[in-house]
Amino acid sequence: MSANAPVIEASGLDLVFRTADGPVHALRDVNLSIGRGEFVSFIGPSGCGKTTFLRCVAALETPTGGRLAVNGMSPDAARRARAYGYVFQAAALMPWRTIAGNIRLPLRIMGYPKAEREERVARVLRMVELGGFEKKYPWQLSGGMQQRASIARALAFDADLLLMDEPFGALDEIVRDRLNEELLALWARTGKTICFVTHSIPEAVYLSTRIVVMSPRPGRVTDVIESPLPRERPLHIRESADFLSIAARVRDGLRAGIGAEV
Ligand SMILES: Nc1ncnc2c1ncn2[C@@H]1O[C@H](COP(=O)(O)OP(=O)(O)OP(=O)(O)O)[C@@H](O)[C@H]1O
Numbered sequence: 001m002s003a004n005a006p007v008i009e010a011s012g013l014d015l016v017f018r019t020a021d022g023p024v025h026a027l028r029d030v031n032l033s034i035g036r037g038e039f040v041s042f043i044g045p046s047g048c049g050k051t052t053f054l055r056c057v058a059a060l061e062t063p064t065g066g067r068l069a070v071n072g073m074s075p076d077a078a079r080r081a082r083a084y085g086y087v088f089q090a091a092a093l094m095p096w097r098t099i100a101g102n103i104r105l106p107l108r109i110m111g112y113p114k115a116e117r118e119e120r121v122a123r124v125l126r127m128v129e130l131g132g133f134e135k136k137y138p139w140q141l142s143g144g145m146q147q148r149a150s151i152a153r154a155l156a157f158d159a160d161l162l163l164m165d166e167p168f169g170a171l172d173e174i175v176r177d178r179l180n181e182e183l184l185a186l187w188a189r190t191g192k193t194i195c196f197v198t199h200s201i202p203e204a205v206y207l208s209t210r211i212v213v214m215s216p217r218p219g220r221v222t223d224v225i226e227s228p229l230p231r232e233r234p235l236h237i238r239e240s241a242d243f244l245s246i247a248a249r250v251r252d253g254l255r256a257g258i259g260a261e262v
Pocket residue numbers: 017018019024025026044045046047048049050051052053219
């Protein structure tokens with residue numbers, strides 16, 4: 001695959017869930033191409049298909065129409081090639097395992113030798129500033145630290161693509177600000193491609209190079225906004241005119257999507 005080939009390419013993507021109450025059109029005609037090193041946020045009201053899109057990329061759902069390629073492969077093949085790390089809404093750590101044990105387990109399942117497992121666990125914990133917390137259990141850590149541990153687990157495979165489904169939604173604003181800054185720093189350091197689901201307009205605008213606005217019933221993309229903000233973003237950039245004008249456009253897009261529904 002060439003370095004410029006899209007990491008994710010969706011064309012005419014459709015997904016209809018068959019339910020007892022009839023079909024649910026979770027995604028309709030989604031066309032999106034995401035390039036290497038982009039930070040793309042997905043924002044939209046509950047039920048507009050944000051999680052479903054990420055799950056399709058991760059081969060956890062099968063689209064009912066259209067095409068989807070991840071690193072130029074089918075999502076299934078990309079999953080086998082460990083193309084991505086997935087960070088869930090809640091930290092989803094196993095409470096009976098230590099932080100190191102949580103990160104080590106998938107590495108063990110995938111057959112990494114012991115020495116390499118240990119090296120990777122130590123490295124990713126340092127990356128999320130949790131060095132020294134290896135032997136703690138999840139309940140001994142704050143919510144923000146748990147979420148950092150779950151990011152470390154997703155980083156352990158060195159995948160170039162990170163799929164993050166509302167990872168900071170349950171955290172208070174101060175912790176969220178800090179993790180947003182840390183995530184941007186990590187993105188800058190590693191050059192990974194990040195797909196990030198959020199309900200927060202400021203979070204989407206602060207983090208992203210591109211913002212995908214979605215609306216429900218059927219779930220579809222209603223706007224894609226390129227951010228003019230520089231890659232280096234101190235928190236106070238949120239008071240700048242550029243920031244506020246992108247936030248206003250996202251808000252308008254969300255309103256228009258809801259308006260179209262009624
Ligand atoms: N396994 C499933 N079976 C049936 N319907 C489903 C299934 N998964 C999702 N849906 C429906 O598909 C639509 C899109 O759901 P999805 O979870 O992708 O939305 P979302 O935008 O991520 O919402 P939220 O912001 O609340 O997480 C919703 O109407 C949801 O009820």
